[in-house]
Amino acid sequence: MESCCWCVVTADIPQLLPSSLSLSLSLSQVMCLNLEGLLETGPLKDMDFSVQEGGAPRVLHKFTLEPPAVSFRISGETAGIIDIEPKMGMLYINGSLDWETKQVHNLQVESVDESGHIVKGPYSVTIRVEDINDNPPEFDQKRYFGVVRQNSRPGKPFMSVHATDRDDPTTPHAQLSYSILHHFPNPYEEMLFQIDSETGEISPSKTGSYYLDPQKQNTFTLVVSVRDMAGMTANAFTSSVDVHIIVMESLWKAPPPIHIRENSTQVHPVNISKVRSNEPGVIYGIFDKEKLPRLPFSISETGDIYVTEPLDREEKDMYTFFVVSKDNKGDLVDKPLQIQVIVEDINDNPPVCQQALTVIEVQENERSNIGTVLATDMDKENTFNSRLHFQIQSQDPQVPETNLFFIQQDTGALHLAGRSLNKRDSPVYSLKVLVSDSKFQTICDVEVHVIDINDQIPIFEKSNYQDVTVAEDIPIGTVILEIQATDGDEPGTGSSFITYQVLEGDRNNTFIIETDPGTNRGFVKINKALDFETMPVYNLMINATNPEPLVSSVQYNSSSLTSFKVVVTNVDEPPVFGKPVYRKEVSEDVPVNTLLMTVDAYDPEGDSVRYSLEGDVRKWLTIDSATGQVYTASRLDREQEEMYSVEVVVSEVSLVLHLLDVNDNYPQLATDYPTFFCYPVSGGEKTLIQAIDADEQLYYSKFTFSLADDMNARMNWEISKANATHAYLSPKHGNFEEKEYNVPVILNDNGNPALENKVNLKVSICKCSSENSCFIEIDRDHSWPTPGQAIGILIGVLLIIGAILAAVFLHMKYKEKNGKSHHKDAKDNAELDRLS
Structure with a gap:
């Protein structure tokens, strides 16, 4: 370029x-x-x-x-x-x-x-x-105002704040996070309000739902912060705003007790109250507190409570039920309100006579209060609706004069107006008593029976009934004698009815006397078991009396007394033990001839008692035939039998010997499954080993596993705990040969005293099959023995057969020499050797 x-x-x-x-x-x-x-x-x-x-x-x-x-x-x-x-x-x-x-x-x-x-x-x-984060978030208002109700649901928003960020909304630059910086005032350790970090919705916290109270503090100011970058970095932009909150009284309040007059004639349902939740749009419901067959109340969607039918105070005078508010998910919005409805009484029940016919018995010499006419009113007690007024409307017959009787107007107590009654004038008087409340009236019928006064005493037909002989095992309730007295007073009255009592000779109430009300005949019965050895003879004195008191001029005398003798005959009875079962907990290592317990029996006739044992199959026990003292006859072994029962011949009472375990068995390794690792060892493998102990669970409920103090063992292996009875064995490296290793393991049973055992765990390092188990390769070129090996095997088999025949021959000679007479002794000696 x-x-x-x-x-x-x-x-x-x-x-x-x-x-x-x-x-x-x-x-x-x-x-x-x-x-x-x-x-x-x-x-x-x-x-x-x-x-x-x-x-x-x-x-x-x-x-x-x-x-x-x-x-x-x-x-x-x-x-x-x-x-x-x-x-x-x-x-x-x-x-x-x-x-x-x-x-x-x-x-x-x-x-x-x-x-x-x-x-x-x-x-x-x-x-x-x-986009870069170059714009701070901005609230859409300079300050916010909100209203929250007392006891509003925690987590239910009552207002929200909102902020925007001009940065790219698809990046964290515009992802906003809301929080409450300050809370003025804050009277509790936890904040009364909380804010949703994503939506900005503000709601009461759990503490606020419980403690917000306009009577204590009705205004709060929250300083709410918003941060961009989802609030996750320190370099995020932050803005804040004041939120002013007014706490208002809860709308969700139970009304005071609602009073409804019974038997209302209004068209039902009738609106009786209203409730209102703190949250709009809730669903109102009613549920019964008392589990009544039906609840005569309902609630509308707007919280209006209705009574659906007329109420009857005499059926139920108060109802208690709950009103609940739920959201559209079915969750409770407010705590249930308890509603109490009191049914007010009206006078809608007439007086009712307690008896269709009130019968009052009056003795000839009786005066003043002779009885009470009882009536009730189902209207509310202690009100004018249930206040009753009594008045005698008529008397029949009107002899010897009218107005023989007087009734107390508020209580119904019936009195004789003046003189006492005389049966010769009339044995029965019929009265009509008018019973009324402020609205209703009822007539109650009363009969006054004039009865003869008790001026005759019961007289026995015999002054002595001689002797009555009974066996001591006679059943309770048996009649042993019938007695008879007569009374000259009017039959069928308390003056002539006779009651019999044992006056002397029976301090323990061994006998009871019942009276036939039609004949006044007395039946003497056994009330408690007899015992010849304790009381062979009873000299009984019986008296006869009336339920009604005698007139002052008459007294009971010897004519109302009789006597007889009860002779109890002896019945041979078996000995009796102090207990039905004798139990004893004994350590299995107690010495021979240890006194375990004393069996106590006695003969009711006073004969001497001899003791012996049956069922002592292990020959562990012996009993003193005279004293009943039970001793150990040989060494006990809980591992052979934990609960050992024998019978005492005197009355075949069970004796149970409970052997308490001692820690006398060393822990061992369970051998239910082989221990191996697949060759070559790659590392990370482990296998499960288990410890067992013949002792009671108390002594092996928690084992301790460790390697012996052996350098090779500690270099090659390690043990880790799995649970109380198992541990994991793991190789510490992969440099193992394909062979069997002996791993010295120390087991401790944590007993009292603890027993420790060193065992060698055989661990195989072997090639594994596809099923992850050891297999041994078979060399098919040498699968058959050589001729020399075959001859050796044949000679070995012949020698074994010869040894077996020689042993059989010697055993037969031994039996002929010792004979049958020593068979039992040999068996007993062998059993004794085994037990010792």
Whole structure:
């Protein structure tokens, strides 16, 4: 490429030169530069450039002339700063581009000859202006004002701020992020308001939803900041604005208790109240708190609450239900409001007699208060609607005079007006009692029965019923004797009814006496179990009395007493144990002849008791036949049997021996699966190993795995914990031979005391099949034994057969020598050796 010298009026072209050649001149200076090798050059063609806005004058490209062309010319959207040097073909910008003014400049470039005729072109030259972050964001208002309601939903926007940025919206230059810089005042550690960083929407925080209260603070000022570059860089432009917020009282409030008169005649539904949410457009609903079969209330879309039907206070005097507000997603907008409706009483119930016929018994000598006429009113208590007034309307018969009775007007208490009644005048009086409230009246029927006074005592037909003999095992409830007394008072009254009681000889209430109300016959029954050994004979004294008191001039005497003797006969009974089951927890390592427990039994007849054991199959226990003390007879072993039960022959009571485990088994490695790694070892492999222990879970619930203090083991292997019973074994490198390795592993069961065991884990390094398991190559050339090997195998088989026959022969000779009489002893000795 030929060198050239180009003179241009410029301010600064550092972009064209390396740092060693960078030079800045004033517009009045002329710069002549040797631009050889610094610019992209080429023939005239369509070109597309991307140029960052702003900056100093710069050269974009150098077009080369092709004869007969002698110069270039440019046209189009030059903006007065884009030009081409006609002779040299230098396309340059002599000023600053502005993306906000114009993003694309479309130009045409052509070459011409000396006569000005076009040689090539025109060609399209497009200059795309790249945006830089040169505009700060701007809020659309100088200040903002908003209103928020107390108890508004956290996160629900009540206002928003908005800012714009003139930079390219497709770049981070115009991506805005909002935040709250300051919060005045801020009485709590957390802010009461929050802002959506992307949308600028402002809402109460959780703290604000709970604490905002216009009674405490009704105005707040927030300083809201907006940053471009999505707020991610420190060089972003920032603007801020004040947001003034007024806190207003919550619209969402429960009304005071609503009072509705029962049995309303209005056309239903009837509007009884209204609720209003803090948010517009919510969906209102009602749900029942008391799970009633039906709820006679509804709510409209606008929050109006209606009663849908007349209410009855006597059916239900108060209703409690909840009103909720939800958004279109079904989420609660406000906390549920509890609505209480009180049903007010009206006098709509007449008095009701508590009994269809009230019967009152009056003894001849009785005076004053003789009974009460009971009536009720279902209207509200302690109001005029339920206040009752009693009045005697008639008396039949009216002998010996009228107005024998008087009734208290507010209580219904019935009295004798003067003299006492006499059954000879009339045994029964019928009364009509008028019961009324302020609106209704009811007649209650009353009968007064005049009964004979209790002036006759019960008299027994016998003063003594002799002896009654019963066995001590007689069932409870059995009748052992019938007794009879008579009473001369009026039958069917409390004066003539007889009750029998054991007056003497039965402190423990062993006997009970029931009376036949029709005949006054008494039945003496067994109330508690008899015991010959405790009480062989009962001398009982029985009295007969009336429920009604005797008149003052009459007293009970010996005619109302009788006696008899109950003789209890003995029944042979089995011994009785103090407990149905005897249990004991024992460590399996207790010494032989250790006293475990004492079984306590006694014979009700006082005979001596002898103890023995049955079911002691392991011969672990022995019992003292006289005292019942149970000892260990041999060594115990929980691993053979944890719960050991035997029976005591006296009453076949179970004895359970619970052996407590001690940590006497060393931990071992489980051998359920082989341990191997595929050859060659590549690194990163690991295999799972497991520890087991025959002891109770208490002693092996957590094992510790470690390598033995062996240099080769620690250089080649490492162990890491998997869980309480498993660990991972991993090779530490890949330089292993194809063979079997012994890895010394130390296991600790963490028992009390802890047991530690060193075991050798066999690990194979082997070639693996496609299923990732070891395989052994078979050498088919040597798959059959040689003649010498075959002879050796045959001789070995014959020797083994000879040894087996010799052992059988010796065993038969031994049995003949010892005989059958020693068979049991041998078995017992073998069992004893095994247990010890």
